[in-house]
Amino acid sequence: FFWTGTMQQLFDMYNAMANEIEADPALAPNIHLGCCGFTFNFLLNAFATQFMAAAEQADTRMDFIGYHPYSIGTPSGYDPGRTVIAAALRDLYRPNAELVNTEWGLLGGVDREQWADLDYGLAKVRSMIGMLDEGVEIATQAVLTDIFDDTSSTCCPGVVQLWPQVAIKNSTRPLIAMNMVRTATHRVGASSTDSAVVAGWTPGMDTLWVVATADTGIAPVQVQLSIADLPWASARIERFELTETTIDVWNGPTLVEDDVQTDVWGDTLVHTVDQGSGRLIIWRVTEDQGMSVASSGTPGAFALFPQPAEDLVQVDLGMHGKGTLMLKDAAGRTARTWAITGQSMLLDLSEVPAGAYLLSWNGPVRKITTRLLKH
Numbered sequence: 001f002f003w004t005g006t007m008q009q010l011f012d013m014y015n016a017m018a019n020e021i022e023a024d025p026a027l028a029p030n031i032h033l034g035c036c037g038f039t040f041n042f043l044l045n046a047f048a049t050q051f052m053a054a055a056e057q058a059d060t061r062m063d064f065i066g067y068h069p070y071s072i073g074t075p076s077g078y079d080p081g082r083t084v085i086a087a088a089l090r091d092l093y094r095p096n097a098e099l100v101n102t103e104w105g106l107l108g109g110v111d112r113e114q115w116a117d118l119d120y121g122l123a124k125v126r127s128m129i130g131m132l133d134e135g136v137e138i139a140t141q142a143v144l145t146d147i148f149d150d151t152s153s154t155c156c157p158g159v160v161q162l163w164p165q166v167a168i169k170n171s172t173r174p175l176i177a178m179n180m181v182r183t184a185t186h187r188v189g190a191s192s193t194d195s196a197v198v199a200g201w202t203p204g205m206d207t208l209w210v211v212a213t214a215d216t217g218i219a220p221v222q223v224q225l226s227i228a229d230l231p232w233a234s235a236r237i238e239r240f241e242l243t244e245t246t247i248d249v250w251n252g253p254t255l256v257e258d259d260v261q262t263d264v265w266g267d268t269l270v271h272t273v274d275q276g277s278g279r280l281i282i283w284r285v286t287e288d289q290g291m292s293v294a295s296s297g298t299p300g301a302f303a304l305f306p307q308p309a310e311d312l313v314q315v316d317l318g319m320h321g322k323g324t325l326m327l328k329d330a331a332g333r334t335a336r337t338w339a340i341t342g343q344s345m346l347l348d349l350s351e352v353p354a355g356a357y358l359l360s361w362n363g364p365v366r367k368i369t370t371r372l373l374k375h
Contacts, residue, residue: 003036007047010036011054018061034064037102040082045089052093064098064137065090072108072153075123083134101131101139108153112163115146115156118244118277121171122213125178125280126196129211132187170247174213174280177242177253181209181282186330186356194221201330205231205356205371208285214271215278225283227265229328231358231371234288236260237267241282244275253282260288304359304372311350313372315361317343323363327372330356349374 003010014035022028038048048067055062067086071079083099090097105124107115114120131139141159148155149163159172168176184200184207191197192212199210208230214223225237237260240253257267267283305314315325317340325338325347335352338345340361352374360369 007050007054011051011060015055015058015060022061032063034062034066034097034100036066038065038067038086039070040067040085045085048085048089052089056093062094062097064100065094066100066102068103069101070104070106072106074127075120076127077105077107077157078124078127078130080127080130080134083131083136087134098137099135101136103142104139105142105157106153107157109151111151112146112149112156112161116161116169116171118170118173118242118247119216121169121174122215122278122280124171125174125211126213126215128178129196129198129213132198170244173247174242177240177280177282178211180240180253180284181211183207184209188330188332195223201356203330203356204373205330205358206286210283210285212281213278214281216273216276220270220272223269223271223281225267227285229358229360229369230265230285231369232287234260235265236286236288237265238284238286239267239269239281240284242280244277253280304370307346308375311348311352313347313349315340315345315347317361317363323361326360326362327352328358328360 018033021031021033036048036051038045038051040048042048052065054060065086067082069079069082069086071077071082078101083101086099090099104127107120128139142157145158145160146156146162147158159169159175161167161169181200183202185203186201186205188199188201188208190199190210195212195214197210197212199208201208208227210225210227212223212225214221236258238255239257241256242253246254246256257269259267265285269281271279271281303316305316306312307314317323323340325340326334327336327347329335335357336347336349338347354374357372357374358369359372
């Protein structure tokens with residue numbers, strides 16, 4: 001519903017509810033509380049600004065800020081500028097609150113077929129990657145099913161169409177396909193000049209997932225994937241594609257490439273338009289089980305000997321005892337560095353949090369990376 005009262009009335013209602021929840025020790029830790037579906041449509045965003053200021057002054061609990069970044073003039077129905085506004089208000093008044101996109105995806109002046117088109121779904125994936133860049137925690141679908149059967153901006157944002165029969169839309173299938181990467185919770189740095197891209201490790205760093213969208217505006221073009229610092233001597237790279245031809249809601253994207261590489265970490269394909277639409281590309285990168293850093297016998301490979309009781313790891317570099325060791329977390333942030341001047345040394349990890357890490361040795365001739373887990 002749309003709020004028709006004043007800012008103060010809305011805040012009084014929310015504040016009373018928050019205080020009641022906070023006063024209940026059984027309820028308070030088990031509920032996620034936030035407000036209010038701001039649209040940022042009013043002059044200087046005075047309503048939202050005054051509400052957030054009141055929440056700060058009263059120290060009202062607010063776990064998340066909900067807002068509606070609608071834009072009927074973009075391919076996905078999403079306005080990133082409204083996310084910037086929400087983030088600014090959050091940082092100013094409630095810096096610990098999450099950003100939650102509680103409604104988005106409206107289009108203007110399109111018909112039912114355009115609402116259901118694969119390209120609309122690809123545009124939404126691109127916008128979701130942008131939301132990740134801005135720190136948005138959750139983005140909800142506006143509605144589950146279509147409401148009307150016309151060309152209004154509110155007719156058809158649902159994931160399921162009702163006319164001429166009930167069916168999952170092609171525009172929904174890129175979102176379903178993204179379930180493939182749902183376990184890649186540790187995001188790593190990724191960039192692209194032509195498309196949206198996101199990459200992440202699974203918690204144990206045993207699988208790296210990379211997702212990219214290729215739209216009709218840039219086709220045909222060569223899409224090239226390059227990956228650095230994998231913790232294995234040999235990797236298996238599988239490429240899945242979701243196109244108008246391969247679309248299948250039950251089986252997800254189609255496996256189109258399965259390759260084992262030992263020297264060059266990457267993949268190359270030529271993206272063309274398929275029935276007027278772009279495509280979703282997903283790469284899964286895993287260790288080739290026939291070879292690993294520890295067992296490959298590769299010249300220059302180092303060995304690790306953990307001493308968990310003391311939070312120490314002994315590194316043995318054999319005859320190659322020079323260079324730099326660098327420890328990075330799953331997000332690619334450098335946790336520690338060590339200068340190596342001998343054939344072996346002890347690494348003190350007592351101040352390093354538990355988790356999965358990449359340990360890289362930059363030697364005089366080559367670079368080797370392996371995986372390190374601290375429990």
